[in-house]
Ligand code: ADP
């Protein structure tokens with residue numbers, strides 16, 4: 001089979017727009033696929049910061065509303081501006097990387113400042129269903145041949161924002177249109193895009209799709225479920241998470257669907273972009289450092305302590321968190337261990353934003369322990385590099401974690417990850433047990449049970465290892481030598497594309 005043309009549909013991409021790891025993946029995986037011969041185009045909503053980072057190139061394409069394609073009800077015209085102008089696709093390239101993109105311009109839908117998913121008070125945008133229905137509709141049209149100059153072999157959508165693409169495609173193909181192969185990736189099953197059934201008519205979703213093997217989810221419409229039901233293949237971002245989501249505990253109500261489609265579900269671990277997360281060449285961490293010469297790491301620690309108002313103590317074991325502060329990340333366990341962490345001579349630097357209750361609890365901890373616990377509430381890409389490089393241990397005590405990237409960044413920077421054994425964290429970090437230390441496989445600290453006592457036990461292991469400097473350095477060197485490159489993920493993803501293409505054309509894959 002020829003290398004595929006891939007329409008890669010997502011809602012955010014680093015460095016133009018990022019709320020989490022999804023953006024890092026949209027920046028890392030497409031070039032790795034291209035390096036293996038694929039011809040990849042990103043399709044993104046034209047959020048303001050995305051538009052600002054793209055150089056337009058070539059013509060634009062109108063995106064007709066659904067009625068003109070023979071879909072019952074049809075999608076549009078745009079609710080916000082009826083009978084408003086027709087949305088269109090602007091072709092171009094990401095100015096910084098040269099990556100080919102198509103931006104979906106839809107007056108009133110994406111041209112607003114701030115977070116792509118919610119308003120300043122944290123409430124989801126009221127027209128989220130319309131925003132991402134249009135993204136899905138544009139993807140479906142491109143998949144069936146809207147651009148005469150470029151027919152994708154594969155439509156690859158990411159997370160619930162792209163789920164409807166697969167339902168629309170199923171309808172268009174059933175009506176006789178061209179059939180691309182389809183792949184849907186789950187980055188986080190907990191965010192599903194569930195809307196009242198009343199949106200169906202407006203979004204051109206016929207009653208025929210509203211059933212238990214279609215879009216229906218407890219009497220509502222689920223965009224995530226559309227992606228799961230109507231794609232040829234499903235991937236998710238680690239092998240462990242692929243297993244976990246077929247069970248009730250982590251299945252978020254969709255484990256039954258995933259069990260039925262188990263033979264089409266693949267766990268492919270995310271990678272790390274070496275051009276951005278590499279302590280030797282990180283422009284935000286100067287002087288750089290490597291496993292052979294860790295002097296730059298000591299300097300990074302001193303800088304971090306100064307920057308965040310921690311006492312300048314080279315020997316204090318410095319723990320950090322760089323995270324969304326949400327229930328998922330398990331950070332409400334932290335207040336329960338902070339006092340003991342400080343009593344043992346440790347320090348804690350937290351960079352994050354999210355749940356006000358977690359923010360408050362951490363703020364109280366910082367007030368109780370000035371100079372030993374510091375908190376920076378907000379989202380700051382440059383500070384994230386400073387914090388990860390300057391710390392000794394990065395804490396990721398997640399309740400669930402599809403892949404997790406910060407523990408991978410920690411490994412690369414010799415900042416040993418302390419993680420709960422779940423999802424991608426379990427797949428990437430090996431505990432410093434005696435036997436793992438002995439055979440050289442240890443790379444961090446891993447705990448099993450989601451409770452304060454288990455987290456505390458792992459913290460005590462970190463303090464214990466620190467008292468054995470030679471062992472600490474051996475683990476650090478091993479961690480820094482591990483490679484989680486995008487090439488492996490791209491190779492596995494191409495294999496999934498190949499199988500999906502074979503399914504789509506009814507031929508056996510080679
Ligand atoms: P998730 O996508 O669930 O938030 P990941 O570990 O996959 O978790 O990715 C998180 C990404 O967001 C990483 O690149 C991390 O460095 C970054 N990040 C998280 N919180 C912040 C913050 N407050 N400031 C800067 N970067 C952050």
Ligand code: GLC
Pocket residue numbers: 020021022025187188237270401402403404405424
């Ligand atoms: C999601 C997950 C995270 C994963 C990221 C990128 O945000 O929460 O675990 O690393 O997607 O796939």
